[in-house]
Amino acid sequence: MPQFSVNTHRFDPYANFKFRIKWDGESVAGLSKCSALKKTTEVIDWREGGDPSHGRKLPGKTSYEPITLESGLTHDLRFEAWANLVNNFQGDPAMSLRNYRKEIVIDVCNLQGTVVISYVVHRCWVSEYTAVPELDAAGNGVAIQTIVLQNEGWERDVAVTEPAET
Template identity: 55%
Template sequence: MPATVPPEEEVLMVEFPANPTRLDPYKNFNFRLKWDGKYVAGVSKVSALKRTTEIIEFRDGGDSSASRKSPGRTEYAAITLERGLTQDSAFEDWANMVWRLGAGLGSEVALADFRKDVYLEFYNEAGQVVLAYKIYRCWPSLYQALPPLDANSAEVAIEQIVLENEGWERDAAVVEPVEPS
């Protein structure tokens, strides 16, 4: 039988400490991405930030009925960025740093600076930064310059880049702002 907590001992979980009357979680449509100290124009979609930790199972020699689990290597999933096709060449310029066709032997890859740290800012409905993530040592493993073209379609042309990364963390310096009333 579960223990009941007397009302005087109940602990209220405040999900928004600076805005305790806020009930709704943040919406996922208000964000900006930055690399090389500049915001990247027109990014309309960013895939989820995901990490997976390998499970190492083992058993004690004398205990044949139970296995134990321990954390192993952690891997960070690639991040896909999408945006409507424009004249801004930021995606292509970065992809060309990883491999430039016809650049000549030894200069196809910009080894010194093809990796970049990326900064992802997440905003509330009032346009205030509420969360931010630092994504480390990114480089493009896939660049899609054009989508499949279809003369019978009325869709926006989407450019895509997939970024490999070596980890990310929440920026602890970004704190919840007091929201305007």
């Protein structure tokens, strides 16, 4: 069975450096990195009293790993604005109970920039925000800001199908 149903000539998997993240209906510019989507289901060991020779494994609670987004430091305030909806120096009254959670979309693109796979991540909120990274006058790197998003699960957007490649 071919790995690609539409582009049967294709052998190479998709590259990991062509992606977009969207929230509030807009692509977030300047993102350089997105951590993996990962979920883990706990294992429950169970043994029946009348069958002492072996145990069984049952699925337990599923948890979703936080997602880390990294962006080059610019004048774009979206990371900071979202982080401030959860908690900021002005105290609890400044928190937005209505807006601090967002649905985000992670789009994986082919080398032409066409979306080929898309995931919707549900009920995200910022649990960690790095406004300014460690600064080093002797360094030669880009200043990166990060947010860590807690989430309540994700699912593949099956409406996004494999596009025909030319």
